[in-house]
Amino acid sequence: MLSADAVLVLRCQEDDYDAFDEIVARYKDGIYNYIWRMISNREDVEDLAQEVFVRAFAAIKSFRRESNLHTWLYRIATNLCVDKYRRDGVEKRLIIPIERERRDDEEATSADVPDGTHDPQRLCERAELQAEVQKALSKLPEKLRAAVLLCDLEGMSYEEIAEALGCPVGTVKSRLFNARVQLRDLLKAYVEDRQ
Amino acid sequence: MKMRSAVITAKMLFLLAVGAAMAEPIDGPTVLKRMLEAEGRVAFTAHQVTTLAKGPSLTSEQIVYRAGFRGMRIEYLEPPRLKGEIRADDGRALVHFVPKANVVKIGPSGLAALRTRTEQAAQGFRKGNLSVELVGKDKIAGRTAYVIEVRPKLRRKAPTRKFWVDSEKWVKLKTEDIAPDGTVASMSYYTKIDFVNAIPDEKFRFEAPPGVRVERRMAPAPVSIEKARELVGFRVLEPAYLPPGFKPAGAVVQPFRRGKLVVIRYTDGVSSFSLFQTPGRMLKPRFLERLHEGPVQPDKGIYSWREGNLNLTIIGQLPMDQIRKIASSVK
Amino acid sequence: MDCKAFSKHIGDYVNRTLSGSVADEAKAHLSACPQCTALVKELEGASAMVRSLHRVSAPAGFEQRLRDRLAACKAPETADAGRIRGWLGAIRSAFAGAPVHPRRLALRPALVGLLLCAAIAGSMLFVGRGRYSERADMDWAYIETCREQHASFASTNPLADESAIILRERARDLGSDL
Numbered sequence: 189m190l191s192a193d194a195v196l197v198l199r200c201q202e203d204d205y206d207a208f209d210e211i212v213a214r215y216k217d218g219i220y221n222y223i224w225r226m227i228s229n230r231e232d233v234e235d236l237a238q239e240v241f242v243r244a245f246a247a248i249k250s251f252r253r254e255s256n257l258h259t260w261l262y263r264i265a266t267n268l269c270v271d272k273y274r275r276d277g278v279e280k281r282l283i284i285p286i287e288r289e290r291r292d293d294e295e296a297t298s299a300d301v302p303d304g305t306h307d308p309q310r311l312c313e314r315a316e317l318q319a320e321v322q323k324a325l326s327k328l329p330e331k332l333r334a335a336v337l338l339c340d341l342e343g344m345s346y347e348e349i350a351e352a353l354g355c356p357v358g359t360v361k362s363r364l365f366n367a368r369v370q371l372r373d374l375l376k377a378y379v380e381d382r383q
Numbered sequence: 384m385k386m387r388s389a390v391i392t393a394k395m396l397f398l399l400a401v402g403a404a405m406a407e408p409i410d411g412p413t414v415l416k417r418m419l420e421a422e423g424r425v426a427f428t429a430h431q432v433t434t435l436a437k438g439p440s441l442t443s444e445q446i447v448y449r450a451g452f453r454g455m456r457i458e459y460l461e462p463p464r465l466k467g468e469i470r471a472d473d474g475r476a477l478v479h480f481v482p483k484a485n486v487v488k489i490g491p492s493g494l495a496a497l498r499t500r501t502e503q504a505a506q507g508f509r510k511g512n513l514s515v516e517l518v519g520k521d522k523i524a525g526r527t528a529y530v531i532e533v534r535p536k537l538r539r540k541a542p543t544r545k546f547w548v549d550s551e552k553w554v555k556l557k558t559e560d561i562a563p564d565g566t567v568a569s570m571s572y573y574t575k576i577d578f579v580n581a582i583p584d585e586k587f588r589f590e591a592p593p594g595v596r597v598e599r600r601m602a603p604a605p606v607s608i609e610k611a612r613e614l615v616g617f618r619v620l621e622p623a624y625l626p627p628g629f630k631p632a633g634a635v636v637q638p639f640r641r642g643k644l645v646v647i648r649y650t651d652g653v654s655s656f657s658l659f660q661t662p663g664r665m666l667k668p669r670f671l672e673r674l675h676e677g678p679v680q681p682d683k684g685i686y687s688w689r690e691g692n693l694n695l696t697i698i699g700q701l702p703m704d705q706i707r708k709i710a711s712s713v714k
Numbered sequence: 715m716d717c718k719a720f721s722k723h724i725g726d727y728v729n730r731t732l733s734g735s736v737a738d739e740a741k742a743h744l745s746a747c748p749q750c751t752a753l754v755k756e757l758e759g760a761s762a763m764v765r766s767l768h769r770v771s772a773p774a775g776f777e778q779r780l781r782d783r784l785a786a787c788k789a790p791e792t793a794d795a796g797r798i799r800g801w802l803g804a805i806r807s808a809f810a811g812a813p814v815h816p817r818r819l820a821l822r823p824a825l826v827g828l829l830l831c832a833a834i835a836g837s838m839l840f841v842g843r844g845r846y847s848e849r850a851d852m853d854w855a856y857i858e859t860c861r862e863q864h865a866s867f868a869s870t871n872p873l874a875d876e877s878a879i880i881l882r883e884r885a886r887d888l889g890s891d892l
Binding site: 192194195209213216217219220224225234237238241242245317318321322325339341361364367368369371372375 | 725728731757760765766767768769772773776779784855887888
Binding site for chain 3: 419422431433434435439441443445457464465468470485490491493496497500501504513533544558559560568569570571594596635637639644646648650652653655656657659661665666667670674685687694696698699700
């Protein structure tokens, strides 16, 4: 039986663009979140996230039903992020917004505060920790960063990550391993605290 | 002495006669008639549970507001994936809000069609195909209910509908759809119901919140089969064979891709099926294989085939052998 | 299983994708090997930290800005006016003179945008008409249309269980998510 995504793709291919609106509605947050963690420069995130859908829109007519819409969108997103780094160079990577600043100008939904605590001290510590994790992530090579984000942030399987990154499953496993080893080294102090 | 006893006897007989005339016998047909009449009359709010036995096996819980044919509103509470969804029907349009997809879908009112069909059913069922039996009494949502079983007369192996009808307000409190083999395919029942005098009209309308996308479904009006023939540019086919008890119940013509799609509907009062036809290059053999190889539900089916340049599909609550028999008689 | 053998499976162990006898052997090795256990804990810790990152949502107005961006492109010429629904339909109506929300026609003069739009329009013209009638895939969409139509008829039978029919349709729409 056809998945909901496949039906949406078919409808787009039949010029029913309400279906494309629904695709955007379903995936905008996931894609935005992924790109936000991939490139860390807040000004560029929305532009890139929109670009994902612009490209998807352009190519939807030749999208094959056997493929997975979900991984296809992340593949477009990954390629855009990797290309961006090649263009921008290293310096931009080190601009890390402190998580807490976000709360001033963007609405935080309940999903944004996983442990539900509103204790300012705890929030402050969490914010610092999150900033450190983000800094460590941004120091990873893009391909490793993408693999670990797709696995731990998006919950994708090896096969899905392989489709999204365009590499074999074996490569996905080794990238995940290397990514986590590097994160461990970068976050040694914090990792030890969590034990 | 004789005169007095004669007068007393006459009085008693008179009272008995009056009493008998006032109290209609509570039998299956009476309960069904009152249930159908109450559809348009009663207003209430209720908590409802709906369970599907299989294909998929699933249970939902919802709050229901109903005011006859003037309005209906359903708010889903369970399962989590449906929570927050709202269906609001004000007799003119049905608005379905899906917050998780950030969309509001607007389509033709279901209540308007329900009203027509209820009136037809209330008038015609005695002469028609339905056999209604009162099988007992029960308590649902704390209220006493008559239990009736409805099945088509002319088909032996057919599904049965069982209704628990409130003995005071005649509202259906519980419905069971029972497959021909006796198993329950689905059921819906109220766990709590409050009868009210009126529900404000606003309850049955839904305004899309800002930022929510609006999708409008087409709402072609049902037409007669003859009218449908006039409206389309191709020859409309009909089945020569219909299972016992089934009659045509109108047609719908809607735009589809570069042409038109005609739907002819059939029902025997309990079950129904639809015949779709549209010209065009569709339904490749490989596709038809995959369509027909899916899990077969014993009492529900879908079957597609090509006839010249026409693509035809039957969907309905019928066993596959019946569907194929109908299909092979279409010309 | 020794450390060398375990190191082949450590990734799967941390991802919890090990099963069967290999999983048992891995667990057994860990219970006896403090070095591998320490490494597993560190890698799991790194994974947990990434998982603990809170999710960022697309900002308000994202979809509208995206529509504005796509609206700068030519509407595809492959379909009839009646069939393009939604906001692109609104653009076509605008060209035909019908009133439309002015924001939807916001044009971005950026050169890159225009070039990309030309590419999109070009690719749609190319891909649209040619493969349209050849794909058997669209048959599934036709079947879905028929299913919806039938469900809306079946559910208006006063002797049907409308709630069950609607629930079945929602379940189909949402696939296995329910």
